[in-house]
Amino acid sequence: MNPNIPQTDRKRVVIVGAGFGGLQLARKLSTRKEFQVVLINRHNYHEFQPLYYQVATAGLEANSILFPLRAVFGNCKNVHIRVTDVTGVRPTDKTVDTELGPVPYDYLVIATGADTNFFNQQNIIEKALPMKSVSEAIALRNRMLQNFEDALSVETADEREGLMDVVVVGGGPTGVELCGTLAEMRRTVLPRDYPELDFTMMDISLIESGGELLGPMSVQSQTHSLEYLQELGVNVRLNTRVKDFDGRTVTMVDGSTIRSNNVIWAAGVKANPLAGLPAEVLGRGGRILVDRYNQVQGFTDIFAIGDVALMTEEKWPNGHPQIAQPAIQQGKLLARNLLRWVQNEPPVEFTYRDLGSMATIGRGLAVVDLPFFKFQGFFAWLTWLFVHLMSIVGVKNRLAIFTNWMFNYLTYNNSLRLIIRQKMPQGNLDAMQKKLSDQMEVVKT
Numbered sequence: 001m002n003p004n005i006p007q008t009d010r011k012r013v014v015i016v017g018a019g020f021g022g023l024q025l026a027r028k029l030s031t032r033k034e035f036q037v038v039l040i041n042r043h044n045y046h047e048f049q050p051l052y053y054q055v056a057t058a059g060l061e062a063n064s065i066l067f068p069l070r071a072v073f074g075n076c077k078n079v080h081i082r083v084t085d086v087t088g089v090r091p092t093d094k095t096v097d098t099e100l101g102p103v104p105y106d107y108l109v110i111a112t113g114a115d116t117n118f119f120n121q122q123n124i125i126e127k128a129l130p131m132k133s134v135s136e137a138i139a140l141r142n143r144m145l146q147n148f149e150d151a152l153s154v155e156t157a158d159e160r161e162g163l164m165d166v167v168v169v170g171g172g173p174t175g176v177e178l179c180g181t182l183a184e185m186r187r188t189v190l191p192r193d194y195p196e197l198d199f200t201m202m203d204i205s206l207i208e209s210g211g212e213l214l215g216p217m218s219v220q221s222q223t224h225s226l227e228y229l230q231e232l233g234v235n236v237r238l239n240t241r242v243k244d245f246d247g248r249t250v251t252m253v254d255g256s257t258i259r260s261n262n263v264i265w266a267a268g269v270k271a272n273p274l275a276g277l278p279a280e281v282l283g284r285g286g287r288i289l290v291d292r293y294n295q296v297q298g299f300t301d302i303f304a305i306g307d308v309a310l311m312t313e314e315k316w317p318n319g320h321p322q323i324a325q326p327a328i329q330q331g332k333l334l335a336r337n338l339l340r341w342v343q344n345e346p347p348v349e350f351t352y353r354d355l356g357s358m359a360t361i362g363r364g365l366a367v368v369d370l371p372f373f374k375f376q377g378f379f380a381w382l383t384w385l386f387v388h389l390m391s392i393v394g395v396k397n398r399l400a401i402f403t404n405w406m407f408n409y410l411t412y413n414n415s416l417r418l419i420i421r422q423k424m425p426q427g428n429l430d431a432m433q434k435k436l437s438d439q440m441e442v443v444k445t
Contacts, residue, residue: 010036014105020324021306022111024331030076055137057181058417067393088275114307117268128265162261164202170266171208173359180361183232209241221367224376228361271308283310292349305330
């Protein structure tokens with residue numbers, strides 16, 4: 001196979017990854033006559049990661065948080081999108097290797113983001129439920145709904161408890177928001193769907209290895225988020241680390257256990273650098289060491305932005321937080337700097353502008369930290385809704401999400417609690433099973 005990208009006299013910028021940073025960079029360069037942009041992504045869409053948990057809890061349709069890349073660049077003739085996996089980079093040849101074939105570059109931008117960090121715990125890798133992609137969020141939704149269906153038919157209270165109880169590991173925004181939503185579903189939605197089940201017996205536990213929830217946020221927000229979750233009936237355990245999970249029992253380092261078939265892992269992330277980079281450019285968590293221009297150490301034509309990049313500033317000695325804003329801001333500045341380089345002008349150093357952070361815990365409950373103001377409660381919840389709604393790509397997606405949110409708020413109900421599985425095609429089952437097994441091995445490694 002061949003990527004079939006036309007040769008031009010423009011500087012070719014190959015961007016690997018269409019997350020917040022990669023998409024922002026590609027959009028900024030798409031109208032510049034100086035560049036040919038090649039955007040390589042595993043999927044043909046951009047994913048809005050902050051709302052994965054709402055897909056997982058049947059609050060939103062998956063397509064509401066996805067936006068097709070070709071719809072973004074439909075009229076840009078100098079942008080070439082290729083949907084494929086990147087297998088590595090050859091810096092000496094200035095080439096990216098993909099499953100479609102090699103792609104030469106003048107400038108390479110690595111925007112591959114981060115994935116779930118299981119901290120090399122094999123049982124957790126095999127049995128816990130991650131949530132770092134929309135497909136994983138849908139799988140989690142299917143699993144949770146199927147568990148309630150199965151709970152209707154089991155014979156013992158222990159089996160029923162294992163199917164209904166949920167353990168969420170990780171007290172960051174994902175874990176907190178997920179627990180808050182599950183607690184509200186337990187109180188309002190699930191008893192109506194499953195009147196034969198006693199949801200007062202459903203336990204939701206949040207396990208956090210640190211001493212507080214929402215570690216990077218203010219003490220005020222940490223305290224309120226803990227209070228909100230406890231008011232919703234979530235069992236929060238701080239300073240507790242998960243040691244093992246065998247599919248039925250969660251074991252802590254201190255020897256205590258929780259009976260549950262369901263562990264949702266939101267305890268950490270690790271970067272996704274490309275194979276072929278020198279080992280010395282990889283820092284903590286697999287992040288790529290870059291300078292203040294996002295140039296990878298030792299290279300002038302390879303850059304990294306967003307979660308995969310580790311850039312230090314005086315205020316951020318351990319690198320920027322792995323959230324959307326640093327990626328977006330780096331994408332914008334790198335677009336300007338690439339233009340400066342081709343015009344023989346000096347580049348501008350990156351300085352992160354912290355616009356604040358926020359998390360929603362439940363209906364009318366949220367915490368917001370802005371640089372100049374911190375607040376909680378209903379107004380914070382409205383702020384969270386507005387900021388996330390405006391960050392979604394595409395007017396149609398915004399309208400769909402707004403409609404869903406308003407309907408859910410007024411009725412405590414939605415029609416998205418559906419178990420949807422892929423239908424396996426007829427054919428060579430042995431070959432299909434081998435392919436699935438190979439794919440699982442790739443995921444594990």
